[in-house]
Amino acid sequence: MNYPPSQMSVINTRKFFKCFQKVACLILPVMLLIQVAKAQDDHYKNxxxxxxxxxxxxxxxxxxxxxxxxxxxxxxxxxxxxxxxxxxxxxxxxxxxxxxxxxxxxxxxxxxxxxxxxxxxxxxxxxxxxxxxxxxxxxxxxxxxxxxxxxxxxxxxxxxxxxxxxxxxxxxxxxxxxxxxxxxxxxxxxxxxxxxxxxxxxxxxxxxxxxxxxxxxxxxxxxxxxxxxxxxxxxxxxxxxxxxxxxxxxxxxxxxxxxxxxxxxxxSVWRKAITGNYKGYKIITMAPPSSGGIALLQLLHSVEQYPLKRWGHNTDSTVQLIVEAERRVYADRSKYLGDPDFYKVPVDSLLNPAYIDARMKSFNWSAATPSTSIEPGKFVGYESDQTTxxxxxxxxxxxxxxxxxxxxxxxxxxxxxxxxxxxxxxxxxxSSKPGVPNMFGLVGGKANSIQPNKRMLSSMTPTIVEKNGKLFMVVGTPGGSTIITSVFQTILNVIDFSMDMQQAVTAKRFHHQWLPDDVETETNALDSATINILQQKGYKVISRGNIGRVDAILVTGDGYYQGGADPRGDDTKLGF
Incomplete structure (x- = not known):
């Protein structure tokens, strides 16, 4: 039987789709298995x-x-x-x-x-x-x-x-x-x-x-x-x-x-965790004598109101904001943090949103704030008396x-x-002597003075993050004074910049700690245009070696564990 060209076209189209369906039935399961196998290279359930x-x-x-x-x-x-x-x-x-x-x-x-x-x-x-x-x-x-x-x-x-x-x-x-x-x-x-x-x-x-x-x-x-x-x-x-x-x-x-x-x-001493919130995520971290937990929560609150996602990762606005937050937080660290068994650490005052907001009010977009003009904050009603x-x-x-x-x-x-x-x-x-920096350049005072049986202040910041009441992230790093800022930036990389765990860990980092008044950057962390903009505003940008070695785990939306092992070292992620 002869068909008109239009009908022949329809029949040929039907035959094509029937053949496609048969082939698809064979190929799609194979593709799905490949995708699952590939996912299992990086994602684990057990x-x-x-x-x-x-x-x-x-x-x-x-x-x-x-x-x-x-x-x-x-x-x-x-x-x-x-x-x-x-x-x-x-x-x-x-x-x-x-x-x-x-x-x-x-x-x-x-x-x-x-x-x-x-x-x-x-x-x-x-x-x-x-x-x-x-x-x-x-x-x-x-x-x-x-x-x-x-x-x-x-x-x-x-x-x-x-x-x-x-x-x-x-x-x-x-x-x-x-x-x-x-x-x-x-x-x-x-x-x-x-x-x-x-x-x-x-x-x-x-x-x-x-x-x-x-x-x-x-x-x-x-x-x-x-x-x-x-x-x-x-x-x-x-x-x-x-x-x-x-x-x-x-x-x-x-x-x-x-x-x-x-x-x-x-x-050893069991202590109550320091907790806070950032954009709907709960942050669970370490209390003093670690300075890391308080500093991390201060940093997160300092930047929370700003559109980091729109600005982008390691752009001039993002870097400037983070540096100014870090400058103020490390100044507070120098005076107010120490062993809570020997010194009354003003935890509530340091984490008060109104206090943190007030600290950031002196921040000026047009120019860097000299660290010499930044002193540890003051509270109403408060009186002071290599790592892995x-x-x-x-x-x-x-x-x-x-x-x-x-x-x-x-x-x-x-x-x-x-x-x-x-x-x-x-x-x-x-603090061997008030105002004299230690090997990491950190300055301290009376709160961290040497006393028998006292625990020395630390920057270590082991942290766990929840989302909607469920486990979301486990994160931490070595790095001396850069520990706090490395954990901070890794969390931002996931929450604000939508990176997966390995991307967030691998991403280039920068660091500022009040004194010395330098913005330290990993090689190629910032492009030349960004560096020029920052320098024109008065920031001293210095290139250095690796910053931190973050090891972290992210729980994906479908409940799998996704690891981030820092390529800066021999760090390794394994799961099953």
Missing amino acids: GMVVCATPNASKVGLDVLKKGGNAIDAAVAVQFALEVTHPEAGNIGGGGFLVYRSAKGITNTLDFREKAPARASQNMYLDSAGNVVPGMSISTHQASGVPGSVDGMVQAHNNYGKLKWAELVQPAIDLARNGFKVTAKLASALNHNRTQFMKLNAGKNYLLKDDGWKEGDLLVQEDLAKTLELIRDNGRDGFYKGKVADELITEMNQGNGLISQIDLDNYH HYSIVDKDGNAVSITTTLNDSFGSKIFVSGAGFLLNNEMDDF
């Missing part, structure tokens, strides 16, 4: 660990796969980082933990180091009242009483499921059997070789005759033995017995201050954000002979 080294991330993931919860994984990661990330992972330092249960219950643990009982306010000053260079950084007197082991024990006692011994064992295996050194770690070890040898006569820790190179095996037998004692005896494996004796002997040989009484008296981070979420939605530190990279660079671990130099985080 748990995720993001931390500073591949080996420690694997240790944490293995714990989650065995049925451990977020706290179990955190304990295992902490000890694994002691072995695989000696720059900051530690048993000789301390830190802060922010926890949120799957049911939304929050808690924070302060396992920050403390000043020894024999510490004194002017201990780093010479007879003329001047700070002795290096004394609070690279001597035995620079070390505070370590808190990491006690902190992990307390966290496990409160929330852990698996047995303590099986959480410490992976770190022992890594120390005894060794692990392959990464290029970044090899470079760090070689860079610090001279200091290791200078400060550790007769010791051979982290040294290699011909220098370290990528792929070399790092074995730490003395550290393995120390970890075995912690595995078998918990807190007493570190604060009593053989390890404690070795620590005290090391102190005595180097005129250090830590005594057995200090070790006996050290205890990891984020973990388990299959049930329990989340933990932990930042832990030795202070400088490799701490004081002094090892405890026989025990194989590094001493911190956290005493430098105190």
Whole structure:
């Protein structure tokens, strides 16, 4: 039968669509499987660990796969980082933990180091009242009483499921059997070789005759033995017995201050989280003696009313606003923040919206505000008297954000002979003398003066974010004074600039901390036009190396965990 051209066209069209439907039925399921597989490369349902080294991330993931919860994984990661990330992972330092249960219950643990009982306010000053260079950084007197082991024990006692011994064992295996050194770690070890040898006569820790190179095996037998004692005896494996004796002997040989009484008296403290809101998101973060939580909430409120999304990421208006907010917040930090057990921190006043708004009123779009004209704020009725981070979420939605530190990279660079671990130099985080900056350029005063048994102020900012009452983000970073601003900018990257977690972590960062009055930027963080505009307004823009190493987890709209591991280091995200 002959069909008119119009009918033939219809028939051919019908045949085409029938063929298309058959092919689609075969292709679409395959495409869907490919999309699901691709999504699963970055999105996980049952748990995720993001931390500073591949080996420690694997240790944490293995714990989650065995049925451990977020706290179990955190304990295992902490000890694994002691072995695989000696720059900051530690048993000789301390830190802060922010926890949120799957049911939304929050808690924070302060396992920050403390000043020894024999510490004194002017201990780093010479007879003329001047700070002795290096004394609070690279001597035995620079070390505070370590808190990491006690902190992990307390966290496990409160929330852990698996047995303590099986959480410490992976770190022992890594120390005894060794692990392959990464290029970044090899470079760090070689860079610090001279200091290791200078400060550790007769010791051979982290040294290699011909220098370290990528792929070399790092074995730490003395550290393995120390970890075995912690595995078998918990807190007493570190604060009593053989390890404690070795620590005290090391102190005595180097005129250090830590005594057995200090070790006996050290205890971590559970503190109420600092909370606030930003554009409908709830921010759960760390209270003093961390300055990070209060500063973060101040910064978020300072910029909340402005259209950051419309302005864009790292544009001149966005950068100027953030710098002016940071300038004021770091000025407040210098005067009002310290150990709440020794000093009445005016938390409510610092977080009062009216106070923060008033602080920003002196902000002028036409010109930079000189830091010399910015003083810490005043309140009505108030009278004053190297670090690493990891984020973990388990299959049930329990989340933990932990930042832990030795202070400088490799701490004081002094090892405890026989025990194989590094001493911190956290005493430098105190104000050795009012107005004199520490190694990170931070200035402090009476609130952060040295006193026996006092915890030194910190910038660590482990943080958890909720959206509509549900877990949304787990975030934190190392970086000394840049910790606060790195966490701040990462949160903005997600909420205001609609980045996914990895994009938010990878994005270039900048930093301002009141004094010195510089805008520090990562290479290529700002384009030349933006820099020119800022310079014309009086901002001093300085290019520097990496800022922070953020490790974070985002919960997507469909309930998957999406990780962000900072490419600035060996940081690794693993999930299942």
